[in-house]
Amino acid sequence: MQPDFSSSLQPHLANLIAFRRDIHAHPELCYEEERTAAKVLEHLRELPALTIQERMAGGTGICATINAGKPGPCVLLRADMDALPIQELSDLPYKSKHPGKMHACGHDGHTTALLGAAYVLTEHADSLPGSVKLCFQPAEEDGGGGRRMIDDGVLENPKVDAAFALHGWPDIELGHVIAAPGPMLAATAPFEIDFTGCGGHAAYPHKSKDVLLAVAQFVCNAQAIRPRFVDPLKPVVVSFTQIEGGNTHNVLPDRCHLKGTIRALDSQSHTIAKRALEQFLRSTEANFGIQAKLKFLEDYPVLINDEKCAAFVAEVAEDLLGPENVVIDAPPGMGGEDFAFYAQKVPATMYRLGLRPKGANDYPNLHNPHFDFNDNALATAATMQCTIAHRFLQTHAN
Ligand SMILES: [Zn+2]
Ligand SMILES: [Zn+2]
Incomplete structure (x- = not known):
């Protein structure tokens, strides 16, 4: 009863x-x-x-x-x-x-x-x-x-x-x-990335290592992870949620901080997407001569x-x-x-x-x-x- x-x-x-x-x-x-x-x-x-x-x-x-x-x-x-x-x-x-x-x-x-x-x-x-x-x-x-x-x-x-x-x-x-x-x-993988370049006068970008352009390209390029690295039948999301860098209009900053999250409905795609993010980051470093430190926070399965x-x-x-x-x-x-x-x-x-x-x-x-x-x-x-x-x-x- x-x-x-x-x-x-x-x-x-x-x-x-x-x-x-x-x-x-x-x-x-x-x-x-x-x-x-x-x-x-x-x-x-x-x-x-x-x-x-x-x-x-x-x-x-x-x-x-x-x-x-x-x-x-x-x-x-x-x-x-x-x-x-x-x-x-x-x-x-x-x-x-x-x-x-x-x-x-x-x-x-x-x-x-x-x-x-x-x-x-x-x-x-x-x-x-x-x-x-x-x-x-x-x-x-x-x-x-x-x-x-x-x-x-x-x-x-x-x-x-x-x-x-x-x-x-x-x-x-x-x-x-x-x-x-x-x-x-x-499954979630929150992450944060510290970008370090070389700051300088906005009028002379060739004398700097511009982190903001690097970050902007990285954010766009990483959207290719979903359609080109992961099985199209497996849902994956790569989202960037916070960007902090610079504080005025005529100075190229030397640092930028980025946060985001990767989501997937199976652990294999989750791992692939995380690795691909790292790969895109290494190519961004090489392309712009900057350094990027990626840290994954606690994953949820x-x-x-x-x-x-x-x-x-x-x-x-x-x-x-x-x-x-x-x-x-x-x-x-x-x-x-x-x-x-x-x-x-x-x-x-x-x-x-x-x-x-x-x-x-x-x-x-x-x-x-x-x-x-x-x-x-x-x-x-x-x-x-x-x-x-x-x-x-x-x-x-x-
Ligand atoms: Zn909630
Ligand atoms: Zn809740």
Whole structure:
């Protein structure tokens, strides 16, 4: 028998919405989620049947286990807590109080939904034939908080049999879910490059080593990586996102700093594109007589949803939301997700949960300065997480 999680959640909903808005107003960047983690812990400590492990993944990660030590399978539900370095432009009463930071990816909603699941699942702890790990991780956007949670043992003691996560999705309507097997989000390779030339008077460029022209050509030339180095049937993106160099109109600067990212849906194309970037850089150095130092930051692997786990999530969603509101064959996207680290180690699935109000034509996209996780999605999000955990344990208990 499955408890009525939706009804169990109702008395907590107003508090959860207040919690989400408070987190939204106080966004914290990667590995700085001290206040957010403290607020989560404040609530978790009131709940029964929980064993809490804190200060994980560099300080702000939390793993709260329901029924620790109880024999049976173990399922992990994951939420991310970090915000983005974006200035919020909304007029919401709970808009960000921290200049230049905002919850533009909806991780405030993910954290709140998992807290809602904590309330409801601990109420029904006796009916769970195994244990549930509630994983609140830092630094999804940058810095691989998921990898560090795994390094700190989140998948061990007890050993996790499967992991599930949701991501709020502005492109789909409230009450809809996408749970598709296979590659869902891309491998990422953020990089930065320091170019060094020889500065001088803008009127006498032949007496300088001009880094800006070199960078401009490099940015254009690197666009040939996609069509000429990678299999045309394999999606790859090479994007440059930040250029800093020079400070006036009549001086050729001697330095320029460039940032960007490479995305691919398979690891082979990812490696090929990274090597090609390096190759283009070496030819730029030779052509312009400058030096370029390339540094790849932390790569995220491709997020590959396990076939059985994705089908399982789809089945849960169909029961809760109706089969007409569940999609199982959506194409992947070129965004990245460090839930990919969990999916490399255990069977796992991330599903997309609709945020767009019914009847609305559009909704601000993820990482947009007007984005806000829709509070009306919280009940569905928490109920989905509870049902996934409960049913997974029931199905896998001996
Ligand atoms: Zn994001
Ligand atoms: Zn995100």
